[in-house]
Amino acid sequence: MAMTIGLIGCSSNQNNRITVDITVKEEFDSDNRLKIYGNTNLPDDMELMLSITGEDEYSIQSKVHVYNGFFESDWMSNQGEGLKSGNYNLLLTSSAATLQPNDVQKLLGQQGENLAGEYIVPVEPIGNLVGFTYAFHTDSFSNTVLEEEDVWETVNGHLATGQYKLATELIDQLPDPSNDLQMMQYFITYQIQKNLGEDKKALESLDKIPSGYTGRNEDLVSYYKYLEHFYEDSAPFSFNDYVSLYRKNRITPTSFSYYKQQFSDENNDPSSNSESIPTLIKEGDINVYGEYQPVETMTAEELLAELEEIVKHSLPSK
Numbered sequence: 001m002a003m004t005i006g007l008i009g010c011s012s013n014q015n016n017r018i019t020v021d022i023t024v025k026e027e028f029d030s031d032n033r034l035k036i037y038g039n040t041n042l043p044d045d046m047e048l049m050l051s052i053t054g055e056d057e058y059s060i061q062s063k064v065h066v067y068n069g070f071f072e073s074d075w076m077s078n079q080g081e082g083l084k085s086g087n088y089n090l091l092l093t094s095s096a097a098t099l100q101p102n103d104v105q106k107l108l109g110q111q112g113e114n115l116a117g118e119y120i121v122p123v124e125p126i127g128n129l130v131g132f133t134y135a136f137h138t139d140s141f142s143n144t145v146l147e148e149e150d151v152w153e154t155v156n157g158h159l160a161t162g163q164y165k166l167a168t169e170l171i172d173q174l175p176d177p178s179n180d181l182q183m184m185q186y187f188i189t190y191q192i193q194k195n196l197g198e199d200k201k202a203l204e205s206l207d208k209i210p211s212g213y214t215g216r217n218e219d220l221v222s223y224y225k226y227l228e229h230f231y232e233d234s235a236p237f238s239f240n241d242y243v244s245l246y247r248k249n250r251i252t253p254t255s256f257s258y259y260k261q262q263f264s265d266e267n268n269d270p271s272s273n274s275e276s277i278p279t280l281i282k283e284g285d286i287n288v289y290g291e292y293q294p295v296e297t298m299t300a301e302e303l304l305a306e307l308e309e310i311v312k313h314s315l316p317s318k
Contacts (some may be wrong), residue, residue, distance in 0.1 A: 032082025054088035094130035
């Protein structure tokens with residue numbers, strides 16, 4: 001044992017040392033299914049295993065991969081049902097360095113000798129492995145989940161009408177926004193910066209959302225990612241066409257297209273008394289921040305401020 005540790009220590013290059021940092025959070029949907037996500041400085045494509053245990057001998061595993069310092073599990077249930085109220089424990093581990101992808105193995109070292117920190121466990125004879133634990137609690141059908149559904153209804157309403165500033169202000173007020181709301185914050189920032197002509201910054205914000213993101217409004221995110229990476233000038237098709245042609249009408253209750261359809265059905269119902277949100281917005285009704293604001297509703301001060309912003313952003317940068 002002592003000889004193995006000595007060999008690992010001698011072969012490690014201090015310049016390649018990774019002092020591992022991991023943060024983890026849990027999220028529950030309206031059915032009390034569980035998702036685990038987190039941030040880490042482990043290399044891209046590194047494979048990690050999430051093992052959750054809890055009430056009534058509950059046990060489940062989920063394999064994840066690191067991408068841009070982020071990892072996220074699929075939704076996990078209890079044999080198709082939501083998790084019961086109670087205490088749960090997460091054990092996050094890594095497989096041996098020799099079983100990781102080649103690019104990852106080069107960074108970790110043959111026996112993971114480049115890994116260091118409080119979350120590293122030496123295991124004879126395969127070397128250093130990641131070992132991270134986390135405890136959490138759930139209350140079935142908690143008020144937090146119900147309140148978040150109200151938040152999403154409002155956020156989606158702002159997205160549908162281009163009122164991005166209102167959407168970002170709402171999310172900023174939340175003490176602990178879910179991972180999906182944080183991803184929407186990146187998307188909203190992208191839209192605002194795009195409307196300001198800050199294309200580079202806009203794309204940076206959009207790319208903070210992981211490739212292959214599968215959370216709320218994933219169809220809306222994937223549509224704009226598709227346009228940004230394949231079409232430089234103008235969109236060759238609408239969002240609805242994209243959902244139909246490229247996503248094969250995969251409309252789920254957490255997708256933006258589902259929200260749009262539900263809202264359209266409600267507003268086409270003559271018995272509905274809900275206030276209508278315009279679905280067709282003229283270009284002149286969008287202000288410089290990308291918000292829906294018809295000119296006829298603006299005060300003289302607002303019109304002057306809008307003109308000043310347009311002039312400022314039209315000047316060439318020094």
